Amino acid sequence: MSQPSRNGRAPSVKDVAKAAGVSLGTVSNVLNRPAVVSTITRERVERAMADLGFVRNESARQLRAGTSRALAYVMLDGGNPFFHDVAEGIETAAEAADLSLFVCNSNGRPEREAKHIDRLIQQRVQGILITPADPDAAHLEEIARRGIPFVMVDRFSSSGGHCSVAVDDVLGGRIAVEHLIDRGHQRVAFVGGPASIGQVRERLQGARAVWAEFGLPEEDLIHVPTEALTVNEGRSAGERLAGLPSRRRPTAAFCANDLLALGLLQHAVTAGLRVPDDLAIVGFDDIDFAAAAAVPLTSVRQPRQELGRTAARLVLDEATNPEHIHEQATFVPALVARASTVRRS
Amino acid sequence: MSQPSRNGRAPSVKDVAKAAGVSLGTVSNVLNRPAVVSTITRERVERAMADLGFVRNESARQLRAGTSRALAYVMLDGGNPFFHDVAEGIETAAEAADLSLFVCNSNGRPEREAKHIDRLIQQRVQGILITPADPDAAHLEEIARRGIPFVMVDRFSSSGGHCSVAVDDVLGGRIAVEHLIDRGHQRVAFVGGPASIGQVRERLQGARAVWAEFGLPEEDLIHVPTEALTVNEGRSAGERLAGLPSRRRPTAAFCANDLLALGLLQHAVTAGLRVPDDLAIVGFDDIDFAAAAAVPLTSVRQPRQELGRTAARLVLDEATNPEHIHEQATFVPALVARASTVRRS
DNA sequence: TTGTATGCGTTATCAA
DNA sequence: TTGATAACGCATACAA
Numbered sequence A, B: 001m002s003q004p005s006r007n008g009r010a011p012s013v014k015d016v017a018k019a020a021g022v023s024l025g026t027v028s029n030v031l032n033r034p035a036v037v038s039t040i041t042r043e044r045v046e047r048a049m050a051d052l053g054f055v056r057n058e059s060a061r062q063l064r065a066g067t068s069r070a071l072a073y074v075m076l077d078g079g080n081p082f083f084h085d086v087a088e089g090i091e092t093a094a095e096a097a098d099l100s101l102f103v104c105n106s107n108g109r110p111e112r113e114a115k116h117i118d119r120l121i122q123q124r125v126q127g128i129l130i131t132p133a134d135p136d137a138a139h140l141e142e143i144a145r146r147g148i149p150f151v152m153v154d155r156f157s158s159s160g161g162h163c164s165v166a167v168d169d170v171l172g173g174r175i176a177v178e179h180l181i182d183r184g185h186q187r188v189a190f191v192g193g194p195a196s197i198g199q200v201r202e203r204l205q206g207a208r209a210v211w212a213e214f215g216l217p218e219e220d221l222i223h224v225p226t227e228a229l230t231v232n233e234g235r236s237a238g239e240r241l242a243g244l245p246s247r248r249r250p251t252a253a254f255c256a257n258d259l260l261a262l263g264l265l266q267h268a269v270t271a272g273l274r275v276p277d278d279l280a281i282v283g284f285d286d287i288d289f290a291a292a293a294a295v296p297l298t299s300v301r302q303p304r305q306e307l308g309r310t311a312a313r314l315v316l317d318e319a320t321n322p323e324h325i326h327e328q329a330t331f332v333p334a335l336v337a338r339a340s341t342v343r344r345s
Numbered sequence C: 001t002t003g004t005a006t007g008c009g010t011t012a013t014c015a016a
Numbered sequence D: 001t002t003g004a005t006a007a008c009g010c011a012t013a014c015a016a
Helices: A013-020 A024-032 A039-052 A058-065 A081-096 A110-123 A138-145 A169-182 A198-213 A231-242 A258-270 A304-320 B013-020 B024-032 B039-052 B058-065 B081-096 B110-122 B138-145 B169-182 B198-213 B231-242 B258-270 B304-320
Strands: A070-075 A100-105 A127-130 A150-153 A163-167 A188-191 A221-224 A252-255 A280-285 A298-301 A328-331 A334-336 B070-075 B100-105 B127-130 B150-153 B163-167 B188-191 B221-224 B252-255 B280-285 B298-301 B328-331 B334-336
Touching: A013 A024, A013 A039, A024 A039, A058 B058, A070 A081, A070 A110, A070 A304, A081 A100, A081 A304, A100 A110, A110 A127, A110 A138, A110 B058, A127 A304, A138 A150, A150 A304, A163 A169, A163 A304, A169 A188, A169 A198, A169 A252, A169 A280, A169 A298, A169 A334, A188 A198, A188 A231, A188 A258, A198 A221, A221 A231, A231 A252, A231 A258, A252 A258, A258 A280, A304 A328, B013 B024, B013 B039, B024 B039, B070 B081, B070 B110, B070 B304, B081 B100, B081 B304, B100 B110, B110 B127, B110 B138, B127 B304, B138 B150, B150 B304, B163 B169, B163 B304, B169 B188, B169 B198, B169 B252, B169 B280, B169 B298, B169 B334, B188 B198, B188 B231, B188 B258, B198 B221, B221 B231, B231 B252, B231 B258, B252 B258, B258 B280, B304 B328
Parallel strands: A070 A100, A070 A127, A127 A150, A150 A163, A163 A328, A188 A221, A188 A252, A252 A280, A280 A298, B070 B100, B070 B127, B127 B150, B150 B163, B163 B328, B188 B221, B188 B252, B252 B280, B280 B298
Antiparallel strands: A298 A334, B298 B334
16 A cells, blocks of 8 residues: 555545546445446545555445444443443444444533533434433433434433333342341341432332341441442441440441442451451442452343443334334342352362 | 425535525625625525525535545454543544544444545545554555555554654553562463554563563563453453462553453452452553542553544644644553552541 | 535446 | 436535
8 A cells, every 4th residue: 555645634535536437436336335346446446445555434424324323332430340340241242233432431421411411412322322320311301302323221210201220129139138137147237329329229228128028126237438430339337336335346248339349348457357258248249349349249240231232232122123112121130249248168 | 593404415504595585695704704795685595595505515515625524443442441541632633623523433343444444535534543453464554555644543553654643552561460470479460462463563562671670580470461452352361360370370460451451350359359458450541440440440541632632633733734744743641549458547 | 605506436227 | 338417415615
C-alpha cells in the first residue's frame, strides 16, 4: 500500500473511483455486492482501494442506513469487576451479530447516566442496555418512548414496559443464609445498603425468609447497614460488628456483594479474627477477586456473562423482531462454597 | 413534550422547521448560533424541537464535519482494574474537551485489537489511545500512517514515531527491591513473565540493578517466571516458590503486577505462611484491590488516572495543534508500603 | 434576521 | 455489467 495522498481528508469512494477509472457506483458495488462486478473490474477497484488506503466512512453509512451498527451498555460501576464481566457477555453477543458495543460508565451518578444516554441517542445506537442508578428514573422512560430497544440489566423496574435480565435476588439471599444455617451459625449479620437499592432489599428479604423458616429468632439476624456496596464500607461494617457486645456478635456475615465481603474479610484478618472459625463470610456476585482472596470467599454466583449475553439477545430481538414481546429473564443464583465458610480439612 | 409521531424515523431538522413554520437553516441556527436568531423565532423553534423530541443526528454532524467528536481507548485487559482506572483518567480529559470516549478491550489478543482499530478508523475517531499487546505490531504503524493522532499508554515502542505515556519501570523495579533490601531481605524472588512484555523485563532489570549495587549475590535474586500477569499465575508461582529447597527459598517476593501478588498472597496464606514474616510481598500498579487484600499489599504505585489524563492531553494536542511534537511522558512510580512487607507494630 | 442551496460519503435505484 | 443520480440529516456560505 502506497502512501495515501493525505491532503487532510481520507480517501472516499469517489477517490477510489477516479483512481480505478470507474464510476462511483461500481466502487460501491465492489463493496456491497461484489458478485455483480466483473472480476477484472473488481480487481482494479480493489487495487485502487488498497493503494489509497480506503476505509469506509461509518458516519456516511449510518446516515444513509438511518441506524448505526452498534449497541451500548451503560454500566453502574466500572470499578466493580462484576459489571465488566456482564459487559463481556454483551460484547460476545454483539460481536456475533456484527455490531460494535459502546461501553459507558455512569459511576452510579444519575446525571452522568443521563448524559451518556443523550449521547447514545444522538449516535442512534440500535439498542441500549443499562444497569441504572435508579430503575425508575425519568430518562429511562424516555428511551422507550423514543422507540429505542432497551433492556435493564441486573435490575427490575416497577413499570415493566421493557425487557430486563437479573438473578432472583430473594433466592440468592435464601441460599446464602441457608448455607450459613447449615454450617451451624445461629447469629448472622446481613451487611448491606443503602436500602434504596432494590437488590439489597431483596437479598435481605430472602435472608429473613429462610431465617424465619428455620424458626430462628428475628433479632439474631442482624442488619448492619452500609452506605454503598464498596470495600471501604465493608471494612467499616467490620468495625461496627467488632463493636457489638460479644453475646450479640454474629459468627457469620452475609454481605450484599463481594466488595463488601472483601472489605469485611480484610477487617477481620487485621483484627486477628480467624475466618471462618471466628467469623464466616458469604459474598454475592462471585467476582474473580472473591476466589482470589487470601481466604477464598464463599459467594452467591450470578451468571455474569450469561446475564450479558441474554440482555444482548433481548435487545436485538426487540430491534429486529416486529413481534417482540418484553421479557423479564430471571436467572437462578448458585452458592459457591469456599474457605470463608468452610474450614479446610 | 407530546408523543413524537414516530413513523419509523426520528424527527430531523426538516421536521422541526416544518413544525415551527421556519426554514431549515433557521433551525440549524438555533442549534449552532442561537444569538443570531430572534428571541421569538428561537422560542418557537425550541418548542417545536421539544414537541417532536428532536435529537441531533450525530452521524450527519460527523459526516458534515469530517471528523467525529470521539476518542477511543483500546485497553489490554479489561479484567485488570489498572486499565479501568487509566480509562477513567482518559474519560475525565475527554469529557473536559466535550468528546466521547469509546472504550474497547482487546483482552491481550492482537486480532481483536486489530479489529477494534479497524472499526475505530471507520468511525473516524479523533484519536486512538492504546495499550497494545505488542508495541511493535504492524497495525499500530498503520494508525500513524493514516495521520490519526495516536498515543501508546503504559508502553513504549521502539520506533518512537508517536507519543507515549508510561512510568519508569526500571525505577519501579529498583524501589520495590530497595524497599525489600531495606527490610533486611537477602533472598528475593522476582515473580513475572512472559519476558516478551517489555515492562516485565524492565522491572526485573531495575530489580537486578539495585540488587547488584547493594553487592548482593546474583543468585539470591531468583527469577520465577510466569506465563501471564494473572492471579492464577501468581498462585502457581507460589507453589513453585514453596517447592524450592529451604536454603534457596526467598523471604520476599517482588511481583511484576498486583494480580500476581494477590495470587501469591493467597497461596502463601493457604500454605500457612505468615505474611510478611515468612514471606514479604510487593506488587506493582497499586490497584484498589491491593489495598483491599486481607493482608494489604505493598505495591509500586503508578499514577493510573494521571497516565490516562496525560495520554488524552497528548492525543488532543496532536489532533489540534499543528506544531505538535511527539512526547514520551514518563512518570515516576512510588512505593506504597503496607502490611505485606511491614509488620504492624 | 431568515431563507435557499450545496456538499459531506455512502448506498440504492434506475437507465444505459 | 456499469454509470449517473438522488437521498440520508446537518451545517454553512451566501442571498434576500
